[in-house]
Amino acid sequence: MSEVGIVGYGSYIPRFRIKLESIAAVWGADAENYKRGLQLFEKSVPGPDQDTITMSVEAARRALKRAGITGDKLGAAYIGSESHPYAVKPSGTVVSEALGATPECHTADLEFACKAGTEAMFLVYSQVKAGVIEYGLGIGADTSQGAPGDALEYSASAGAAAYVFGAKNILATVDYTYAYMTDTPDFWRREHQYYPQHGGRYTGDPAYFKHTLGAANGILEKSGMKPEDFAYVVFHQPNGKFPMEAAKRLGFPREKAVTGWLTPWLGNTYSGASPLGLTAILDVAKPGDRILMVSFGSGAGSDAFIYTVKDRILEVQDLAPKTRPQLDENKVYLDYGRYAKFRGKIIRNEG
Amino acid sequence: MRDVAVIGVGLQKWGERWDRSLRDLYVEAAQNAINDAGVDHIDSMYIGCMSGGLFAAQEHLASLMADYLGVTPCAAARVESACASGGLAMRMGWMEVASGLSDIVLVGGVEKMTDVTGDEATFALATAADAEYEGYHGITFPALYAMMARAHMEKYGTTIEQLSHVSVKNHANGALNPDAQYPFPVTLETVMNSTMVSDPLRLLHCSPITDGGAAVILVPAELAKTKYNKRPLVTVAGSGHATDTIALHSRSDFTWLKATEIAAKKAYAMAGVGPKDIDFAEVHDCFSIAEIMVTEALGFFDAGKGGPAAEHGDTARTGIKPINTSGGLKSKGHPVGATGVAQIIELARQLWGEAGKRQLSNPRRGLAQNMGGSGGSTLVHILERKD
Amino acid sequence: MKIRSPRYAREIPQRYRYEAAKTESGKIFFPPRLVYPGGETAQPHTLAQTGQVLTWTILTTGPAEYSDLAPYAMAIVELDDGARTTAMLVDVDLATVKTGLRVRIEFRKIRSEGHEGLLCYGYKVVPD
Numbered sequence: 001m002s003e004v005g006i007v008g009y010g011s012y013i014p015r016f017r018i019k020l021e022s023i024a025a026v027w028g029a030d031a032e033n034y035k036r037g038l039q040l041f042e043k044s045v046p047g048p049d050q051d052t053i054t055m056s057v058e059a060a061r062r063a064l065k066r067a068g069i070t071g072d073k074l075g076a077a078y079i080g081s082e083s084h085p086y087a088v089k090p091s092g093t094v095v096s097e098a099l100g101a102t103p104e105c106h107t108a109d110l111e112f113a114c115k116a117g118t119e120a121m122f123l124v125y126s127q128v129k130a131g132v133i134e135y136g137l138g139i140g141a142d143t144s145q146g147a148p149g150d151a152l153e154y155s156a157s158a159g160a161a162a163y164v165f166g167a168k169n170i171l172a173t174v175d176y177t178y179a180y181m182t183d184t185p186d187f188w189r190r191e192h193q194y195y196p197q198h199g200g201r202y203t204g205d206p207a208y209f210k211h212t213l214g215a216a217n218g219i220l221e222k223s224g225m226k227p228e229d230f231a232y233v234v235f236h237q238p239n240g241k242f243p244m245e246a247a248k249r250l251g252f253p254r255e256k257a258v259t260g261w262l263t264p265w266l267g268n269t270y271s272g273a274s275p276l277g278l279t280a281i282l283d284v285a286k287p288g289d290r291i292l293m294v295s296f297g298s299g300a301g302s303d304a305f306i307y308t309v310k311d312r313i314l315e316v317q318d319l320a321p322k323t324r325p326q327l328d329e330n331k332v333y334l335d336y337g338r339y340a341k342f343r344g345k346i347i348r349n350e351g
Numbered sequence: 352m353r354d355v356a357v358i359g360v361g362l363q364k365w366g367e368r369w370d371r372s373l374r375d376l377y378v379e380a381a382q383n384a385i386n387d388a389g390v391d392h393i394d395s396m397y398i399g400c401m402s403g404g405l406f407a408a409q410e411h412l413a414s415l416m417a418d419y420l421g422v423t424p425c426a427a428a429r430v431e432s433a434c435a436s437g438g439l440a441m442r443m444g445w446m447e448v449a450s451g452l453s454d455i456v457l458v459g460g461v462e463k464m465t466d467v468t469g470d471e472a473t474f475a476l477a478t479a480a481d482a483e484y485e486g487y488h489g490i491t492f493p494a495l496y497a498m499m500a501r502a503h504m505e506k507y508g509t510t511i512e513q514l515s516h517v518s519v520k521n522h523a524n525g526a527l528n529p530d531a532q533y534p535f536p537v538t539l540e541t542v543m544n545s546t547m548v549s550d551p552l553r554l555l556h557c558s559p560i561t562d563g564g565a566a567v568i569l570v571p572a573e574l575a576k577t578k579y580n581k582r583p584l585v586t587v588a589g590s591g592h593a594t595d596t597i598a599l600h601s602r603s604d605f606t607w608l609k610a611t612e613i614a615a616k617k618a619y620a621m622a623g624v625g626p627k628d629i630d631f632a633e634v635h636d637c638f639s640i641a642e643i644m645v646t647e648a649l650g651f652f653d654a655g656k657g658g659p660a661a662e663h664g665d666t667a668r669t670g671i672k673p674i675n676t677s678g679g680l681k682s683k684g685h686p687v688g689a690t691g692v693a694q695i696i697e698l699a700r701q702l703w704g705e706a707g708k709r710q711l712s713n714p715r716r717g718l719a720q721n722m723g724g725s726g727g728s729t730l731v732h733i734l735e736r737k738d
Numbered sequence: 739m740k741i742r743s744p745r746y747a748r749e750i751p752q753r754y755r756y757e758a759a760k761t762e763s764g765k766i767f768f769p770p771r772l773v774y775p776g777g778e779t780a781q782p783h784t785l786a787q788t789g790q791v792l793t794w795t796i797l798t799t800g801p802a803e804y805s806d807l808a809p810y811a812m813a814i815v816e817l818d819d820g821a822r823t824t825a826m827l828v829d830v831d832l833a834t835v836k837t838g839l840r841v842r843i844e845f846r847k848i849r850s851e852g853h854e855g856l857l858c859y860g861y862k863v864v865p866d
Contacts, residue, residue: 015829047807047828047829048806048807048847049807049826049828049846049847049848049862050846050847051847051857053847053857053859054844054845054846054847054859057845058844058845061845085847085857086857094754094859097750097754097755098754098755098845098859100755330829332829332831341806342806350852350853405739470801470802473801473802474739474801474802477801483749483769484768484769484823484824485824486801487741487749487848487849487858487860488812488824488825488826488848488860488862489797489800489801489804489807489810489812489826489848490812490824491797491799491800491801493797494795494797494800494812497795497797498793498794498795498812498813498814499793501793501794501795501837502792502793502837505793505837546798547798548797548798548799549795549796549797549798550795550796550797550798551795552795598824599814599824600814600815600822600823600824601822605792605793605814
């Protein structure tokens with residue numbers, strides 16, 4: 001089979017934001033301490049009329065615009081999230097229906113903490129490569145919750161990134177993939193629980209770094225490449241600190257990691273995190289640029305991809321809204337009360 | 352077609368009537384009308400009611416009301432046209448007598464709106480709009496009329512003061528109406544400073560939630576002259592009925608009530624008169640902007656001039672074209688299905704000289720305009736004093 | 739009254755994909771109908787996704803299912819193909835809402851039927 005890769009990409013970030021100080025003030029926490037420790041200043045907040053499905057539809061429409069195809073050309077659509085709006089009933093079918101991909105579109109919802117987005121990309125890429133479908137859609141989207149007063153409340157945010165994969169009109173080839181999984185209970189949410197649990201400091205070296213570096217080293221060995229061969233690197237980014245630390249440990253200079261580094265202003269979009277980081281890179285990449293992407297999902301595992309950007313990137317970057325402007329412009333700041341109301345954290349009457 | 356006369360009327364004090372059920376409100380008004388008319392039986396009756404089902408879990412009002420009025424097995428029919436249900440009941444009753452099918456017809460209307468929560472009442476009222484293409488997207492009735500108000504203000508320069516003058520006038524009239532829900536005056540400042548409901552409409556630009564019933568007795572004019580002649584003869588000179596699109600966004604002009612224009616033209620043609628021949632009118636001021644737009648569509652004022660006319664006092668009881676001497680929906684109240692019938696009652700009382708402190712000086716011809724939803728259906732009736 | 743599955747699913751082509759109909763004389767009907775005025779027939783037409791505000795209001799209180807969004811703007815929008823419809827206008831500074839504002843359609847959640855019922859999606863408009 002000839003080359004397979006990304007044919008279109010799109011991102012969606014809601015307009016609402018909350019500053020870390022606004023959260024810290026409510027819980028009597030030291031805002032500066034958190035900002036330094038997490039390297040995070042503010043995060044995106046979904047409106048009451050936004051969820052994983054709505055953001056996925058908009059991100060996917062943008063990806064189709066860049067791909068230059070209509071939704072009926074999609075043979076598969078997978079949505080990875082840990083905040084699917086229904087516990088049982090797929091997000092994927094709403095998205096496929098909205099894109100006009102139904103009925104001949106294999107659809108599935110995926111979850112694997114923050115890795116579900118790259119999982120969707122992985123599966124769709126594999127189907128194209130195997131010749132089962134002509135074009136496929138992989139989306140990472142989340143509106144994840146952090147428990148009130150918990151460390152994760154400072155970072156859990158909302159966003160979506162969508163990728164169309166195909167074997168024609170490629171804007172970035174997938175050169176290598178690699179998966180690194182173990183059973184590591186660093187973060188989970190039991191059925192019927194509203195908020196997740198996490199292992200505190202255990203989420204660092206034994207979880208995030210073990211798998212991120214394991215997948216990165218694995219793909220570098222498989223491909224025979226070194227940091228010097230890459231123009232950009234993007235990691236899963238649960239806070240501003242971890243991805244920069246990962247870059248450092250792997251020998252990537254900071255400049256190569258900065259373009260895909262969104263969390264300090266976006267928060268952790270969970271399944272959308274590294275996929276959104278990749279969209280920010282693709283928005284400015286040049287033909288010939290090589291990109292390393294390594295996601296991480298608690299539980300735990302990492303998916304790694306190596307991409308090479310093609311000439312076609314220059315024709316499509318301007319066809320849909322870019323990621324950095326969505327992050328930096330037209331922001332609406334919320335106070336904690338409105339944020340709590342939007343996120344359903346206030347006990348209401350039933351009905 | 353025979354000439355039809357109104358010979359008796361009945362209603363009760365309107366408001367939050369915790370002590371009266373849906374059936375009580377209709378039966379009380381109906382019995383008051385029967386007593387007032389002095390008839391010893393009725394041939395059939397009409398019940399205008401927007402939604403017994405959504406407000407009181409009660410349909411089949413035909414059977415229920417005939418039963419509780421004690422007229423079973425009398426023919427009865429519930430008719431619905433959202434807020435124009437009462438006006439529609441009037442037209443149906445008029446048709447039945449005018450055609451010669453019946454001699455004594457009771458036309459009544461009723462709505463029981465306080466047995467449900469405020470949210471449930473708002474929902475029930477919103478079913479007068481397009482459920483899938485307006486209601487689904489978050490519309491309320493204040494919102495629809497607010498959008499019409501905005502369009503009217505932007506096209507003609509109509510002001511919020513002009514809208515507010517309508518409310519002040521209607522309260523001044525309603526203060527003289529013992530059956531009104533809010534029988535007290537309000538000042539312009541109070542209206543202009545009341546809580547915003549849907550920009551630019553404030554609370555005192557909006558008619559209230561009300562429980563109430565209203566009824567009239569119709570007989571052929573010949574029978575009124577011979578047998579029911581204790582009052583001046585008042586007949587239905589004209590009746591007009593028209594529809595418009597269900598959704599506001601489908602109308603060609605948001606500032607013009609086309610169904611009112613068409614129904615009025617039909618009524619004027621039947622009566623052989625024009626707008627200048629109408630001495631006074633009861634119109635559907637569900638929101639202040641509605642009264643302004645209706646007076647234009649009825650031909651009382653040119654398009655865009657309804658606001659200045661209200662501000663100038665032209666529509667006050669002492670003005671050149673008194674509108675809503677009863678207090679209108681704003682002050683009298685708006686039990687949806689009953690409103691259209693209560694308009695006929697006010698016309699009859701004015702023409703008979705029985706309007707108490709609200710009495711106009713020798714009116715000869717009155718017009719009632721009753722509309723449903725955002726103008727999707729409209730009934731217009733013209734009543735004349737014949738002696 | 740809760741929206742149940744058949745009533746919701748039937749309108750999906752309109753709510754998700756803006757499927758309308760255009761008659762021979764060029765008038766757009768959204769939604770498509772069984773009967774068109776004057777006995778005309780119509781062909782499928784997808785609505786334009788951008789347009790402008792013709793008239794608007796800002797609701798202080800809305801129906802119960804929309805109350806978390808209050809105050810919110812509602813608008814009658816004329817799309818660039820001439821079709822008109824009613825939609826909530828979101829992601830906007832309410833002080834800037836005006837007749838003539840350029841808008842585009844965005845896919846949003848319209849309402850949730852309580853904690854256990856359907857999630858209902860559809861179109862809203864945002865400033866373009």
